[in-house]
Amino acid sequence: MKIEDSSQQKKHIKTLQAIQTEVQSTNKIALSVDCVIFGFDENKLKVLLIRSDLKKYAGKWSLLGDLVLPVEDIDAAAYRILKQRTGLNDVYLEQVHTFGKVNRHPAGRVVTVTYCSLINVQHHKLNIFANELHWHDVKSVTSLAFDHQLIFENCFQQLQKRVQEHPLGFNLLPKKFSLRDLQNLYEAILDIKMDRRNFRKKFFAMDFLIDLKEMEQDVPHRPGKLYKFNYEKYEKKKKKMVGIDF
Amino acid sequence: MKIEDSSQQKKHIKTLQAIQTEVQSTNKIALSVDCVIFGFDENKLKVLLIRSDLKKYAGKWSLLGDLVLPVEDIDAAAYRILKQRTGLNDVYLEQVHTFGKVNRHPAGRVVTVTYCSLINVQHHKLNIFANELHWHDVKSVTSLAFDHQLIFENCFQQLQKRVQEHPLGFNLLPKKFSLRDLQNLYEAILDIKMDRRNFRKKFFAMDFLIDLKEMEQDVPHRPGKLYKFNYEKYEKKKKKMVGIDF
DNA sequence: TATAATTGTGTATATTTTACACATTCATTA
DNA sequence: TAATGAATGTGTAAAATATACACAATTATA
Numbered sequence: 001m002k003i004e005d006s007s008q009q010k011k012h013i014k015t016l017q018a019i020q021t022e023v024q025s026t027n028k029i030a031l032s033v034d035c036v037i038f039g040f041d042e043n044k045l046k047v048l049l050i051r052s053d054l055k056k057y058a059g060k061w062s063l064l065g066d067l068v069l070p071v072e073d074i075d076a077a078a079y080r081i082l083k084q085r086t087g088l089n090d091v092y093l094e095q096v097h098t099f100g101k102v103n104r105h106p107a108g109r110v111v112t113v114t115y116c117s118l119i120n121v122q123h124h125k126l127n128i129f130a131n132e133l134h135w136h137d138v139k140s141v142t143s144l145a146f147d148h149q150l151i152f153e154n155c156f157q158q159l160q161k162r163v164q165e166h167p168l169g170f171n172l173l174p175k176k177f178s179l180r181d182l183q184n185l186y187e188a189i190l191d192i193k194m195d196r197r198n199f200r201k202k203f204f205a206m207d208f209l210i211d212l213k214e215m216e217q218d219v220p221h222r223p224g225k226l227y228k229f230n231y232e233k234y235e236k237k238k239k240k241m242v243g244i245d246f
Numbered sequence: 247m248k249i250e251d252s253s254q255q256k257k258h259i260k261t262l263q264a265i266q267t268e269v270q271s272t273n274k275i276a277l278s279v280d281c282v283i284f285g286f287d288e289n290k291l292k293v294l295l296i297r298s299d300l301k302k303y304a305g306k307w308s309l310l311g312d313l314v315l316p317v318e319d320i321d322a323a324a325y326r327i328l329k330q331r332t333g334l335n336d337v338y339l340e341q342v343h344t345f346g347k348v349n350r351h352p353a354g355r356v357v358t359v360t361y362c363s364l365i366n367v368q369h370h371k372l373n374i375f376a377n378e379l380h381w382h383d384v385k386s387v388t389s390l391a392f393d394h395q396l397i398f399e400n401c402f403q404q405l406q407k408r409v410q411e412h413p414l415g416f417n418l419l420p421k422k423f424s425l426r427d428l429q430n431l432y433e434a435i436l437d438i439k440m441d442r443r444n445f446r447k448k449f450f451a452m453d454f455l456i457d458l459k460e461m462e463q464d465v466p467h468r469p470g471k472l473y474k475f476n477y478e479k480y481e482k483k484k485k486k487m488v489g490i491d492f
Numbered sequence: 493t494a495t496a497a498t499t500g501t502g503t504a505t506a507t508t509t510t511a512c513a514c515a516t517t518c519a520t521t522a
Numbered sequence: 523t524a525a526t527g528a529a530t531g532t533g534t535a536a537a538a539t540a541t542a543c544a545c546a547a548t549t550a551t552a
Contacts, residue, residue, distance in 0.1 A: 014299045016353055027313040028274035031346075031357055053260045067273040070355060074346030098344045098359050100277075100320030107262055109316060111277055111359075113344050164490050180499080192488060197501075198541065202490060205539095215549095221497040222548040238492065242438060243509090244410050244448060246484065426529080443532075444510065461518095467528040468517040489540085499548070508539070517530070522523100 032112040033077045034065035034148070036096070036155035037086065039121040040172040044137050045188045046121070047152065048085070049144070051132035056106055057145035061136065063152065065112065078115040087127040092118040092171040094162075096155050104147045116155045118171035163189050165241075167208065170229045178216050178224040179203065208234050278358040279323045280311035280394065282342070282401040283332065285367040286418040290383050291434045292367070293398065294331070295390070297378035302352055303391035307382065309398065311358065324361040333373040338364040338417040340408075342401050350393045362401045364417035385437075409435050411487075413454065416475045424462055424470040425449065454480050 037048040049061040064085050068077040075095070082091055093115055100111040119126065121135070128135070141152055163169050169185050170177075183199045203209055209227040216223035283294040295307040310331050314323040321341070328337055339361055346357040365372065367381075374381070387398055409415050415431050416423075429445045449455055455473040462469035 013301055013304060015301055027276055027316060029277045029314065029316065030273055031275045031277065055261055068275065068346070068357075070273060070275065071348055073348055074344065074357060095343060098320065098341060100314070100359065102317055102319055111314075111320060113346065113357075161487075164487070164492075166492050178499090186490065190488065195542075196499090197543080200500080201502095202540090206492075219498085220550055222499050222550085224499055234492075241407075241410065241491070242436065244432065245487070246410075246412050246452075246480075424530090441511075442530090443512080446531080447533095448509090465529085466519060468519085468530050470530055493552100495550100495552075497548100497550090499546105501546090502544100504542090506539100506541070508537100510537070511535090513533100515530105515532090518528090520525100520527080522525075 030108065030110045031068045031074070032065050032110050033068060033074060033081060033115060034063040034112050034151060035078055035081050035085075035093075035115045035117050036063055036152055037082070037117045037119060038138075038159065038172065039119055039135055040185055040188065041121045041135065043184045043188055044139075045172075046135040047138050047141060047156075048128070049134060049136050049141070050085075052145040054106065054145065060143065060145035061134075061141075061148075062145040063114075063148045067110075068113075074113050078113075078117075082117055082119075085128075085133065086119060087125050088119055088123060089125075092168060096158050097151075099147060099151060101147070106146075112151075114151050114155060116159055118159075118168060120172060120174060122174050160190055167229060167231070167234055175228055176212055176214065176226040177228075178226055179209075180224055182227075276354065276356040277314045277320070278311050278356050279314055279320060279327060279361060280309040280358050280397060281324055281327050281331075281339075281361045281363050282309055282398055283328070283363045283365060284384075284405065284418065285365055285381055286431055286434065287367045287381065289430045289434055290385075291418075292381040293384050293387060293402075294374070295380060295382050295387070296331075298391040300352065300391065306389065306391035307380075307387075307394075308391040309360075309394045313356075314359075320359050324359075324363075328363055328365075331374075331379065332365060333371050334365055334369060335371075338414060342404050343397075345393060345397060347393070352392075358397075360397050360401060362405055364405075364414060366418060366420060368420050406436055413475060413477070413480055421474055422458055422460065422472040423474075424472055425455075426470055428473075 039046040039048065048064065050064055052058065052060045052062045064081055066077065066081055068074055072080070075093070078093055078095075079089075082093065083089060094117075096114045096116050098111060098113045102109060104110070104112070138156060141149070143149060144152060159168075163186070169182070169189065172185060173181055179200055182203065183194060183196065186199075187194060208230045210230050212226045212228060214226040216226060285292045285294065294310065296310055298304065298306045298308045310327055312323065312327055314320055318326070321339070324339055324341075325335075328339065329335060340363075342360045342362050344357060344359045348355060350356070350358075384402060387395070389395060390398060405414075409432070415428070415435065418431060419427055425446055428449065429440060429442065432445075433440060454476045456476050458472045458474060460472040462472060
């Protein structure tokens with residue numbers, strides 16, 4: 001039974017009951033969320049994976065996900081997974097894409113909404129104690145379970161694009177960071193090398209970094225200054241890009 | 247019943263049966279797609295809307311949507327709606343975002359995946375015959391049914407952003423267009439004025455326009471040259487942007 | 493106290509973007 | 523058929539931005 005079919009049918013105002021009957025009786029699909037959780041450690045971009053819990057994919061790694069509960073917002077489901085898996089409450093989380101091929105999941109029709117999360121691996125509350133949970137260098141992620149390889153690559157590309165347009169990257173760093181840390185981060189995410197002087201010039205010109213008047217500790221060379229990102233100032237001044245370029 | 251709960255639980259490999267039981271018995275949610283269909287007519291950006299078919303929203307306009315069938319890819323559901331509503335088969339269509347608040351739909355739990363579509367209102371196959379279907383100037387869209395105002399605005403913003411980075415806009419124009427048409431299109435989508443000479447310079451420099459050696463007809467002034475977009479060349483040469491800017 | 497390593501800084505050049513004016517073409521109409 | 527109106531087609535100078543590149547200063551370590 002279709003709600004609306006041809007463009008020739010007569011006008012009809014549907015009652016809530018009629019719709020409710022449809023919604024409750026037919027067309028129900030299992031819905032899950034999958035989180036691509038990124039971290040930055042030892043100057044490498046990492047992703048948090050778990051061993052697949054399906055026999056079919058035994059030995060393969062997969063993203064962290066779960067079914068959405070019937071009375072749970074989908075964003076809330078993603079936050080729940082993050083909390084369960086990392087112990088962290090306030091993390092950067094953004095919806096990326098929804099994957100809905102009929103046969104994407106072996107257990108039946110499961111549509112999954114994917115999220116990209118960025119966490120600071122040095123956060124004091126972070127606990128990755130669960131069995132089978134591990135950080136993987138993004139470069140070594142090659143054949144995940146289900147369609148998770150596709151999902152991961154989609155999410156990673158989105159990250160690479162967005163990190164250049166918005167101040168997301170800071171979520172991966174400690175609150176206090178050096179300009180070298182920041183450059184290493186961008187180089188790891190984008191997999192490129194950048195000129196150190198021009199990188200500094202660019203960030204200082206933006207004028208969103210607050211000089212904390214502190215220095216790095218325990219480095220075996222001249223220590224650099226520490227900074228934090230000025231989100232308030234960014235929110236006020238952020239530009240709306242205008243410029244056709246493709 | 248939760249599939250996975252704490253991070254302390256013991257390792258367990260779930261069977262497909264166990265998962266299938268969960269998927270089939272619980273956690274089912276109705277899934278719909280909603281299409282934001284844009285057109286360009288009389289130098290204005292338009293969106294195709296239908297009168298709401300719910301009493302609760304009688305008199306309000308809403309986006310074109312439908313439930314996803316149990317054995318239908320979500321992309322296929324979006325294409326189906328476009329075909330049903332416009333008669334068109336091969337149109338630009340891109341997923342934008344998924345809206346999944348528990349109470350977003352009065353009939354119960356319905357999560358909706360939204361799509362942005364761009365169509366050429368001059369396409370010879372286009373037929374908007376259905377009752378209650380109308381093109382609305384995007385500037386006049388103010389209080390749609392359900393959460394469709396939110397969905398529309400999200401989609402429109404995404405369009406404004408993407409049209410600057412990718413050659414989407416041509417989907418809104420006839421196959422042959424003048425540079426003035428193209429500029430009017432960008433000005434309508436972005437709601438800005440652009441310098442005519444710099445606009446031309448920019449597009450000629452990209453070198454993706456093919457001069458058709460034809461002129462506009464029936465204009466009450468000097469006719470302009472007609473062009474088409476060279477998608478093959480674009481696909482070969484498209485750049486990957488690198489440059490932090492926010 | 494000399495060395496190794498990395499920070500911090502400035503300038504010149506190339507590229508890109510912006511601002512801006514006039515001659516040309518075609519349709520219309522006087 | 524000549525004059526007018528309206529938009530097309532074109533180039534250059536100035537400003538802003540991005541790139542390439544080298545050396546002195548600081549700290550830890552040997």
